[in-house]
Amino acid sequence: MKLGGSLVLCNKRWFVIMWNRWLLHRYYGCCCIAIICRDGRQLSDDEIVGMLIGLLLAGQHTSSTTSAWLGFFIAGNKELQDQAYGEQVTVRGHDLPPLEFDQLKSLEFLDRSLKETLRLRPPIMTMMRMVKTPQVVGGYTVPVGHQLCVSPTVNSRLEEVWDNPQLFNPDRFLDKSAADSEKFAYIPFGAGRHRCVGESFAYMQIKTIWSVLLTKYEFSLIDGYFPPVNYSTMIHTPTRPVISYKRR
Ligand code: HEM
Numbered sequence: 001m002k003l004g005g006s007l008v009l010c011n012k013r014w015f016v017i018m019w020n021r022w023l024l025h026r027y028y029g030c031c032c033i034a035i036i037c038r039d040g041r042q043l044s045d046d047e048i049v050g051m052l053i054g055l056l057l058a059g060q061h062t063s064s065t066t067s068a069w070l071g072f073f074i075a076g077n078k079e080l081q082d083q084a085y086g087e088q089v090t091v092r093g094h095d096l097p098p099l100e101f102d103q104l105k106s107l108e109f110l111d112r113s114l115k116e117t118l119r120l121r122p123p124i125m126t127m128m129r130m131v132k133t134p135q136v137v138g139g140y141t142v143p144v145g146h147q148l149c150v151s152p153t154v155n156s157r158l159e160e161v162w163d164n165p166q167l168f169n170p171d172r173f174l175d176k177s178a179a180d181s182e183k184f185a186y187i188p189f190g191a192g193r194h195r196c197v198g199e200s201f202a203y204m205q206i207k208t209i210w211s212v213l214l215t216k217y218e219f220s221l222i223d224g225y226f227p228p229v230n231y232s233t234m235i236h237t238p239t240r241p242v243i244s245y246k247r248r
Contacts, residue, residue, distance in 0.1 A: 091106045150187070161178045
């Protein structure tokens with residue numbers, strides 16, 4: 001295994017991960033991960049495993065569900081799908097060679113479509129926080145020890161903030177949108193200290209997945225079936241996610 005130096009962000013503190021054979025052998029006598037906090041404390045194996053499981057879970061269902069919803073929005077609107085396909089041809093060329101990493105940023109329409117998917121179907125619907133100091137909200141004081149909850153799903157649909165909020169319209173992000181002017185109007189990745197660390201990675205993987213799928217297949221809804229949201233799971237998945245596709 002080739003080992004080198006790297007950094008990871010956890011709980012907003014920087015830990016140095018030393019992928020270094022010497023260190024690993026010195027402390028563990030084997031090849032695994034050693035993480036040293038800034039204060040010099042070494043994390044236990046349990047803490048490291050916990051962090052990795054957290055990363056895996058935080059990144060997997062959120063991304064796959066978002067990817068599925070994006071598929072339904074695209075399948076349900078032929079015009080949008082043609083536009084997304086056309087963008088692939090423009091960016092990659094007519095014979096559609098394999099996607100290159102640098103081309104991802106030029107896929108602006110796909111980017112906006114993903115952004116709009118996350119507005120209407122944020123996989124995490126609520127974020128809870130324990131109140132540590134009294135908080136005044138809308139004239140009410142929330143006492144210490146109580147829970148506060150913020151919901152991207154609600155914030156993304158506020159009539160007073162968004163134009164025609166129920167409409168899937170990727171072009172709403174072409175101009176200055178509520179996401180720019182209202183601090184917490186658009187928060188699918190959360191906000192503040194525990195904001196998602198995987199946003200860029202999520203965009204990269206979902207855009208890659210759909211670049212491949214869009215160029216290979218044409219999608220449509222089966223008898224117009226657009227799945228309702230399954231609110232019984234923590235990550236809000238499409239209920240009975242079936243879709244029709246044919247090879248291009
Ligand atoms: C569409 C994809 C994703 C969405 C919508 C999403 C959303 C979120 C949200 C809302 C939070 C904040 C939770 C809170 O404040 O209670 C969060 C935190 C987090 N996310 Fe994501 N996430 C996505 C993908 C990823 C990926 C791909 C990774 C890692 C590879 C990741 C890693 C994390 C981690 C580690 C945290 C906790 C950060 C902390 O507590 O400091 N997420 N994510």
